[in-house]
Amino acid sequence: MLRCGFGLLMYGFGSKKALLEDFASTALTEYSVVVINGYLQSINIKQVVITLAEVLWNQCKSKRKTPSGNLPRAQQPFNSRSMDDLFAFLDGSELKENDYFVCVVIHNIDGPGLRDSETQQHLGRIAFCSHIRMIASIDHVNAPLLWDKKMVHTQFNWHWYHVPTFAPYKVEGMFFPLILAHGSSAQTAKTAAIVLQSLTPNAQSVFKILAEYQLSHPDEEGMPIDTLYATSRERFLVSSQVTLNSHLTEFKDHELVKTRRHSDGQDCFYIPLASEALEKLLSEINQ
């Protein structure tokens, strides 16, 4: 099927990583194989294309018996060429024989690193090149939504294979947060700092008051709203209760601040961070 010009697309439940790599290293020994791990978070597609071009170039050089003259010299090294040039090279305008091709194995072509439409467009163009054959796997049920008809029919030209392996997604699942280890603890000082930097200086100062209070009274349940208002007013940060409330709502929305009922019945505010993290945060926003 690969020789016929189709791309192979494996789907079905279970990790297909081992399957594809076995296939590539047993059946495709005549051709160079480049593997892309689509399950990773970020993949530089241009680097991939450059590598493909280099591999193809090497392949041609090694197979050609008379290396001199026939092959046009590459004018520039591949990594300084533009994407279009690279595609043109892979599409074989410079090489006459059709017998050379590089196989691209893509694990999780629907993975997080490849999911955006621009990358998919590039992948489509890669697959369309005459010296490239593509073998890919998908895991997501809605993966085909990534492609429009042009890509499916003319570029990827998929030949579907249903291969449920039921093998565990060991590597693929590595980058997903575990469900029981919950996300709230992931709310670190870092994200809080990012949120705070986007707020007004006055709001930042209000937050600082709250943080300093929490640090100096580690045993208390939080800062009562009256105290917070009084302090903020003294420092000319807020002019009225309404302004303060608007700041607080902002904080709450970003989960910088939470409320709880004080033992004497009054609402009080606290920051859901450990004191070390809070200190770090304070030093960060003070810079």
Next chain:
Amino acid sequence: MMAPSAAAADSSPPSSSETTENHLQPFFVLHEASSRKPERTSTGTVKTRKKIDFSPSKLKNVEKPDVEIAKEGGDEGYGNLRMDAFEVVWSKIESTIKDVLRDINANVFNEIHQWVRDSFSTIRSFGMLTFREATQAFPIVTDASSKQLFTGLVLTKNMEFVDDLLTFEELGRHLKSQGCHVANLSSLDFMAKSGIGGCLRSLLRQFLVAPLDAADISILASWYREQGNYNNPVVVIVDDIERCCGSVLSDFILMFSEWVLKIPVILIMGVTTTLDAPRNILLSNVLQCLCPCMFTLGTPSERMDAIIEAVLVRQCSGFSISHKVAVFMRNYFVRQDGTITSFIRALKIACSQHFSMEPLSIILKGFFLEEDRQGLQDGLLLQAMFKHAFDLPSYGRNKMGEENVESFAHCLSELKRSQTRWRTVVLCLYEAGKGHRIQLLDLLCEALNPALYSSRTSGTCTKVDKGHGVSPSNNFPVQQHPIMRKGRLICQAVQKVRDLPIAQLYKLLKRWEELTVDINEIHAKLKELLYVIKLENGRSSRQDMADSSKRPVSRSQLNIEKESRAVNEKAASLIECMVRDHMQPVECSPLHEIVCFKNVETLQLALIGDPRRRIQIDLLESYKILRCSCCSRSGHSLLPSLHDTSILYNLAQEHGDHINLHDWYQSFKSKVCSSRSKGKHKSKQSPLPKKRKDMNEPDKPCEASIQARFCKAVTELQITGLIRMPTKRRPDFVQRVAFGL
């Protein structure tokens, strides 16, 4: 989270032993090509050198097959042969399709070219530039009329722009061959992100060839001036304006309208919807710059008919498809995808599968393509092939008697003959139905149906009485043949023949005469019929002249009408005869397996992956796929030995669109632990934590390991996209995404 070290990854391929590292690299080179050259081409030529003639007269030569068969006939060589055959057959089909499409568009292309030339001379008539003007690096504008940009709007009449990509490519090629400078731009060049620079760069790339970094239109202008390009127009083809970013396209047009005296650009834009499209996406001041002209391409159904006629009905490659496959492909085209591209793709998949599954398919290559030689290569695998051929069900069914080379060859030529006749009749029917909304694709499906044919032949069909009555609909033996039943297309086509006015009937019969030139008996009958019509025509025209002077309506006129009806009737009965006697679907012939692809299931699987449904079925009915001993017996009840994710997904079915994590976990835990107490179950394929647990079997799996398995299963569900992680608002609930199969 990993650090994306792309720079490190690309240069040096890591050694294969460091597999764990490979897992974490965005990409790596698994291996370079081995130095061994692919052997395919060499073996192919060696084997094809030996050709053995299969025409019955020379078959004596091959009575004793070569001794080498056993030695050489490995699977490998065999596969290569088939691969070769596939390439030959498919390239034939592909080139036929291309020719057909080109022919369909030829008229429009010529029209467009003429218009391009006219527009170019109009632009030239605005006056030549002085040398000084021409070398300035800015545009010159004389008056408003010279700012007009000639624009051809090509209406594709087809929402599916995929089918037109090729058309626009061909158009570009056509204009190039006529001396124009052509650049093809796609909607990708008009993205908001890259802006006007993107399309300029792409233009420069296509015109100047040498890559340039700067995107400046004055470069284009100087290129046009210098290269002796001065006598030819510059044509820019944009294949689908509806998908372009409107503002970028507007900028593009405005810019070129200012430069039009220096660079005589003529735009050609594809429009898939209506003529309003440019108005919708372009601003009014931009629209004023355009001087539009309309062209219309053929409709998709016209193209489809032409392709089918050329590839599947006319003699093309010999490859054919069975009734079921045809119906499947029609439904896929009509209901699911609707693009001709996808239809062709389906055909290609069918073809490649045919060659990979049917050992005898190699015969197709020599047998049908090179008519004059009828050479069948390969003396080597002859015997194995014969054996296979005589094992084919269609051969056994038809009880062809002795199994030897001669009968085999006889069968093949018989198959070919019946195919030719079938083609002819289908084409005749198609001719009759043309202009009456009878689509060839539907007709093909019906003509291929073996059920209709076999009931036709076994049924008590009497020969149609030739001179039968004038009112055909009631006393015609329609009911006797299922294929002639009302509503069927073939029947409709025949009815059309009956209703045709005499002049058109004459034309139709003439067409038939051309088509049936190979089949003597029909050809003779047609000649006869044509002769009758001619006679009658002559008589009626004579009478017409005579009558016209006397009375407006005469008895003789009625007579003529009656007689012409009789001719119609004769023609209709002739085509019915043809359908009955000569239109034998390919599946009814012995040895049809060689040329006919029948396996609709594999085609469907390869063509339409349905991950959404499939993956859910995998999970819900995993025991069907894993075929373990424990679960298949139990039917629907969930056993703890099931795959964890499968258990979890089955449990999820009981929930609504939000699943409470705690409940889910508890029911998972109870499922997993349930049979521990019963203490009997085999460990089957299961993730690692379970194995560990099996070792200390007596007590229940510890809480931690269950939690770990739960987490893993949830993550796997998340990878497949069947659930969504909890949101901040409802941290204890996961969301189900897919419902129903």
